[in-house]
Amino acid sequence: MVVIVGASIVPINRYYESSAEDLAFEAYNGLTRELKDRPKADVVVISSTYAELSTNSINLANKIASYLGHQGSAVMRVEAGESGGPAVYTAFSLIKSGIADSVLLIGVEKMADQHGKTIQEYMARGLNYKDYLAGIMPVHYAALMMRKYMEVYKVDYDYFVNWPVKMHSYAVENPMAMLKFKVTPQQVKDSSVISEPIRLYDTGARGDGAAVVLLTSEEVARKYSDDLAKLQSVKGSSGDLEVSTSAMAVRDLALKLGDSVRDYYVQVHDSYSVAAAIQLEDLGLLPRGRSLTELDSVEVNFEGGLKARGYPGGATAVYQLAEIYLQLTQKFKGRTTSKEKALVISTDDLMTVAYGAKVIRE
Incomplete structure (x- = not known):
C-alpha cells in the first residue's frame, strides 16, 4: 500500500x-x-x-x-x-x-x-515542430476547442463564464490562493481577449x-x-491533439480509472475553461454540453483551480495531490469536502496526456 x-x-x-x-x-x-x-x-x-x-x-x-x-x-x-x-x-x-x-x-x-512572451514561446515547444515554426501557441488550439464546443452544443460564451466565476468564489475562501477575489460574469466577459473567444479569465493564473x-x-x-x-492507484494515458469536444487521453483515462467518479471529490486541470468542461464530461461526472451550468451539483476544485488558486506549471499535479491530502485529513484551510475519496486529474495544457490519482482517507 x-x-x-x-x-x-x-x-x-x-x-x-x-x-x-x-x-x-x-x-x-x-x-x-x-x-x-x-x-x-x-x-x-x-x-x-x-x-x-x-x-x-x-x-x-x-x-x-x-x-x-x-x-x-x-x-x-x-x-x-x-x-x-x-x-x-x-x-x-x-x-x-x-x-x-x-x-x-x-x-x-x-x-x-x-517575460510572458518568453513563457508563451517556451510553451509552444510542446506542440509539433511545424506548429511551433508557424508561431502557433497552445491558446490558439484551446480557442479552436472552445469554438468547436460552442458549435456542437449550441452554447454561447456566457456558458463558459460560469467556470471562472465559480473558481474565484472558491479561491476567496482559500488563504493559499493566488487570486483571492470574486469576479462577476460581466468582468469575465469584459476581460482581455487572448485568442477569440478565449479571454483572460478563461486561463490559469501562472x-x-x-x-x-x-x-x-x-x-x-x-x-x-x-x-x-x-x-490507492495512479493511472496514465496519452493521445493525439484534437480540436474536439472530447480529449482522447482523458477518455482513455476514464476507462482505466474504472468505477464512477461521482462518489469522489475531484480536482481537474483547468488550464482553460473549455478544458474543465471537457474533463468533467469525459470523466462522466456531468452531462455533455451542460457541465458548466451544473457545477453546484458536484464537488470539484474547491481550492480555486488553476484559474484562481494559481497555475505553477509542472508543479501542478504535486499541488493537487498535496491539497487532496490536506482535504481528506481535514487540514485544508479553505472550503472542504465531506467525501472520503478524492480524484486528481492532471493533464498538460491541451490534454494530450492525462493522469488520474485516487486517494482515500485512512
Missing part, C-alpha cells in the same frame, strides 16, 4: 527574490513541522517543466535534494509538459513496486522571472511555487504521522 503521510505547499505567487531551491526549502520546512520525524527519503522525485528556462541550469533534482539535506538519496526529475502527473506516477510506482519505502515528491516552478508530498510504504507510515491518506 502507498501512503501519503504529509504534504505542504507554498502559496503560488511571484517570488522574484527566491530561487527554485528556496521555494522547495520553504515547502519542505512546512512538511517537516507536521511530521514526527525528519524524512529520510530513499528517492527524491522533482516535477518541473521550466527548469532550464527559469534557472538557467540543469541537474535541478540533485541541487534541490542537496539543498534540503538529502544527500545519499536517489534523485530524478520527471517532466511531461505541464501535467506533473508523470512525477506522481513515478513516485507511486517506486513505493508500490517495493523499490523504495519512502519518496519525497517535490513540484517546483519559477516562471515570474521571465506563477511561482513549490509543493512537497511525502509518500511511504504502509510499514513505515506511522513513523512519520498518524494523519494518513492512501494513494
Whole structure:
C-alpha cells in the first residue's frame, strides 16, 4: 500500500527574490513541522517543466535534494509538459513496486522571472515542430476547442463564464490562493481577449511555487504521522491533439480509472475553461454540453483551480495531490469536502496526456 503521510505547499505567487531551491526549502520546512520525524527519503522525485528556462541550469533534482539535506538519496526529475502527473506516477510506482519505502515528491516552478512572451514561446515547444515554426501557441488550439464546443452544443460564451466565476468564489475562501477575489460574469466577459473567444479569465493564473508530498510504504507510515491518506492507484494515458469536444487521453483515462467518479471529490486541470468542461464530461461526472451550468451539483476544485488558486506549471499535479491530502485529513484551510475519496486529474495544457490519482482517507 502507498501512503501519503504529509504534504505542504507554498502559496503560488511571484517570488522574484527566491530561487527554485528556496521555494522547495520553504515547502519542505512546512512538511517537516507536521511530521514526527525528519524524512529520510530513499528517492527524491522533482516535477518541473521550466527548469532550464527559469534557472538557467540543469541537474535541478540533485541541487534541490542537496539543498534540503538529502544527500545519499536517489534523485530524478520527471517532466511531461505541464501535467506533473508523470512525477506522481513515478513516485507511486517506486513505493508500490517495493523499490523504495519512502519518496519525497517535490513540484517546483519559477516562471515570474521571465517575460510572458518568453513563457508563451517556451510553451509552444510542446506542440509539433511545424506548429511551433508557424508561431502557433497552445491558446490558439484551446480557442479552436472552445469554438468547436460552442458549435456542437449550441452554447454561447456566457456558458463558459460560469467556470471562472465559480473558481474565484472558491479561491476567496482559500488563504493559499493566488487570486483571492470574486469576479462577476460581466468582468469575465469584459476581460482581455487572448485568442477569440478565449479571454483572460478563461486561463490559469501562472506563477511561482513549490509543493512537497511525502509518500511511504504502509510499514513505515506511522513513523512519520498518524494523519494518513492512501494513494490507492495512479493511472496514465496519452493521445493525439484534437480540436474536439472530447480529449482522447482523458477518455482513455476514464476507462482505466474504472468505477464512477461521482462518489469522489475531484480536482481537474483547468488550464482553460473549455478544458474543465471537457474533463468533467469525459470523466462522466456531468452531462455533455451542460457541465458548466451544473457545477453546484458536484464537488470539484474547491481550492480555486488553476484559474484562481494559481497555475505553477509542472508543479501542478504535486499541488493537487498535496491539497487532496490536506482535504481528506481535514487540514485544508479553505472550503472542504465531506467525501472520503478524492480524484486528481492532471493533464498538460491541451490534454494530450492525462493522469488520474485516487486517494482515500485512512
